[in-house]
Amino acid sequence: MKKVYLGKILAIAIPIMLSNLISQLQMLIDRVFIGRLSLDCMSAVGNASTPMWTTMSTIFALTTGATILVSQAYGANDLDRAGKLMAALFKYNNVLGFILFLFWLLCPHVAFHLMGVDESIIGMSMDYARYFSPIFILMGIGASISCMLEVSQKTQIMIWYGVSRSVTNVILDYVLILGKFGFPRMEVKGAALATTIAEFLGDLIVLIYVLVAKDLVLRPSLSQILKAKLKPYIETIRFGAPAACEDFAWNLGNLYLLAMLNKVSVEAAGIHSIVFGVELIAVVLVGSIGTATLTLSGFETGKKNIGGVWDVVLTSALLSWGICAFNLLIFMMIPQQILGLFTTDKTVLAAAGLYLFIVGVDLFPKSGNIIYGSGIKGYGEPSWMLKTQLLGTFFVIVASSIAVMVFHMGILEIFIIVVIDETLRFALNSRKLKRIRIMNLRRKQNDQKLL
Numbered sequence: 001m002k003k004v005y006l007g008k009i010l011a012i013a014i015p016i017m018l019s020n021l022i023s024q025l026q027m028l029i030d031r032v033f034i035g036r037l038s039l040d041c042m043s044a045v046g047n048a049s050t051p052m053w054t055t056m057s058t059i060f061a062l063t064t065g066a067t068i069l070v071s072q073a074y075g076a077n078d079l080d081r082a083g084k085l086m087a088a089l090f091k092y093n094n095v096l097g098f099i100l101f102l103f104w105l106l107c108p109h110v111a112f113h114l115m116g117v118d119e120s121i122i123g124m125s126m127d128y129a130r131y132f133s134p135i136f137i138l139m140g141i142g143a144s145i146s147c148m149l150e151v152s153q154k155t156q157i158m159i160w161y162g163v164s165r166s167v168t169n170v171i172l173d174y175v176l177i178l179g180k181f182g183f184p185r186m187e188v189k190g191a192a193l194a195t196t197i198a199e200f201l202g203d204l205i206v207l208i209y210v211l212v213a214k215d216l217v218l219r220p221s222l223s224q225i226l227k228a229k230l231k232p233y234i235e236t237i238r239f240g241a242p243a244a245c246e247d248f249a250w251n252l253g254n255l256y257l258l259a260m261l262n263k264v265s266v267e268a269a270g271i272h273s274i275v276f277g278v279e280l281i282a283v284v285l286v287g288s289i290g291t292a293t294l295t296l297s298g299f300e301t302g303k304k305n306i307g308g309v310w311d312v313v314l315t316s317a318l319l320s321w322g323i324c325a326f327n328l329l330i331f332m333m334i335p336q337q338i339l340g341l342f343t344t345d346k347t348v349l350a351a352a353g354l355y356l357f358i359v360g361v362d363l364f365p366k367s368g369n370i371i372y373g374s375g376i377k378g379y380g381e382p383s384w385m386l387k388t389q390l391l392g393t394f395f396v397i398v399a400s401s402i403a404v405m406v407f408h409m410g411i412l413e414i415f416i417i418v419v420i421d422e423t424l425r426f427a428l429n430s431r432k433l434k435r436i437r438i439m440n441l442r443r444k445q446n447d448q449k450l451l
Contacts, residue, residue, distance in 0.1 A: 005315045009292045015155040017288035019162030024284045026166035033177045035342035039270040044124035046273025047117045054251035061247035063143040065240020068298045071151045075302025087220035088233035094140030101136035116262045124188045131192035157209045165202030242386040249389045253396040260404045268411045274342045279359040282327040286320045290370040297378020310437045313375035320367040328360035358415045365422035372429045392425045
């Protein structure tokens with residue numbers, strides 16, 4: 001572990017980590033309220049939120065290309081190129097978000113029928129989607145601002161973003177889901193509306209900060225945004241497309257797993273929503289470190305310091321696996337108390353220890369894929385992660401289909417398939433990054449011999 005990189009990683013990651021942790025805790029409280037209504041309500045929200053977060057993450061994944069290119073330009077001290085890329089991102093990154101808003105407002109039933117959502121809960125899923133859909137209007141500019149703050153290493157405002165939206169969401173959950181203080185009892189619709197209002201408030205706070213801050217070197221002016229050419233944006237999209245396709249492939253695998261669980265039972269889909277909602281606490285923490293890894297790897301690549309990329313990745317991996325070990329310990333110590341927050345179903349609670357042990361083990365290879373993948377992307381090879389993810393998605397679809405439709409297996413076997421998928425891909429990604437390091441060491445040695 002390199003101390004020089006440890007400080008840089010934490011400086012970028014901790015504000016994002018705190019913001020994401022607060023946001024994730026808010027989502028869990030969301031699920032506590034919904035889970036107390038019924039397991040059917042939990043299943044409806046799980047079926048709705050999973051594909052919606054999939055489409056939402058596509059915008060941020062496409063922006064990965066901008067993060068890589070801008071950080072490389074910043075590392076090479078080419079501020080002119082970095083500025084043009086940022087201006088184009090702000091100008092052209094909003095169309096996709098508006099299209100997704102229209103889809104989830106008008107046509108959510110299309111996705112839910114494809115997923116095989118049970119008719120008994122599809123109405124609740126559609127209600128959730130329509131009340132949640134306005135969030136997509138802000139996704140384009142939100143992704144652009146995130147890119148700018150990460151590369152500039154000015155992520156502290158994300159703490160206030162997380163606190164404001166989470167506190168607002170929890171209060172509105174209580175009021176709107178349960179119908180307090182004279183408001184109607186909206187249940188699933190209330191959960192979605194509470195999240196939407198809270199998200200708009202958090203985004204407003206960040207936008208005000210961006211407008212008034214005086215030390216954002218990469219902030220484009222309104223004039224630069226209006227004059228921005230399409231070509232730099234197309235360049236970022238081309239570079240980010242593999243990352244977006246990778247993200248979509250990963251989410252497609254999860255959506256297919258959910259479809260298989262819907263075939264098992266409505267309750268199985270609800271259990272999946274609860275268990276992986278708990279796992280996401282650790283995932284968002286590791287994801288914050290992954291964001292720092294991507295930014296610093298791109299910066300070191302821009303400086304032509306490939307050895308630094310390896311040092312960044314190794315330091316980040318050790319941090320992440322420490323988080324995973326802590327989470328696994330907690331999962332093993334109090335499994336029933338954790339899942340008991342979300343459901344009173346005795347069958348679920350009886351198997352709580354096994355469920356949480358499996359997802360706790362899953363965190364280690366999953367974290368490895370996040371960190372090593374960020375290093376590979378930061379180096380400038382995002383297409384590699386797409387290849388391994390496509391392989392993983394193919395494995396998940398085939399294995400889960402055989403498990404459910406041929407052998408009539410259940411939710412535990414589905415969880416194990418997820419662990420196998422993450423482990424196989426981590427082995428491939430780890431080998432790839434080591435090869436990058438060895439190739440560049442040899443190239444450096446050859447250059448020194450020529451001199």
